[in-house]
Amino acid sequence: MLTNEQVDLLFDFCERHHVHHYDVQLELVDHLANAIEEKMNADDRLTFEAALTSVHASFGVLGFAPVVYSRAGALYKHYAKLERKIFFSYFTWPKAAMTVCLFLLLMLPLRFCTGDQLAMFTQTFLISLLILQIYFSKKSRKRVKKQKKHLLLTQVVYHESWFTAFLVIQYFSLNRYDVYNSTNHVKVVIVYSVMMLISLLFFVSLLGYREMTNQTHELAKKLYPEAFEFAD
16 A cells, blocks of 8 residues: 555656646556556565656557647547537527527617617627627636646637637628618528527527536536635
C-alpha cells in the first residue's frame, strides 16, 4: 500500500508530464498506484521510483497524452449528445409551446412595421443574440476560473458560431438589396420568416448551451467537491 506522500508524488508526476486537469490526474494516479503496488509486491527490491519509471514507460513514447486525448474526445461526444438532447427538447411538449409562441411573437412586426422598421428590428434582434452568446460564454468561463482545481469535465468551450457569418451576410444583403421594401409581399414574408426561424434556432441552441454548462457544473461539484473548495 502506497503512503500518502507517495500518492502526492504521483500527482506531482502527472502535473510535470502535462496532465493538468484534476479529474484526469485522479484516474491516472489510481492506475499508477495499482500498477506500482503490483510491481513492488512482485519484487521486494524494487523501489517506488524504479517502479514508477517502469510503469510510465509502459505508456509508450507519447506518455500520458493518449489518455488525455481519449478522455477529451469522450467528453466532447458527451457534450454534443447532451446539447442535442436539450436542443430538441424545445421542440417537444411542453417546451414546444413556448417555442411556437416565441416564433409567433417574432412574426408580429411583419404585420405592423414598415420595411425599414423590419430591417432595423431584424438587425437589432440578431445583434442581441450575439451579445447573449458572448454573455453566456463569459459567464461559463468565469465560473470555471473560480475552481480551486482545473477539471476537464468543466472545460465546456462553446463552438465558434455559424451565426456570426449569418449576421454579416444578412446585414449586407438587407442594406444592399433592401428586400423588406420590396413590392413583392410574398418575398418579404419569406425572407423575414427565414431570418426569424434561423434566429429562433440559434436562440434555442444558446439556451441548450446554458443548460448543458449548468448541468455539467453541478455534476462536477458532486463528483469532485474538493475542486470547488473555497470557490464562490
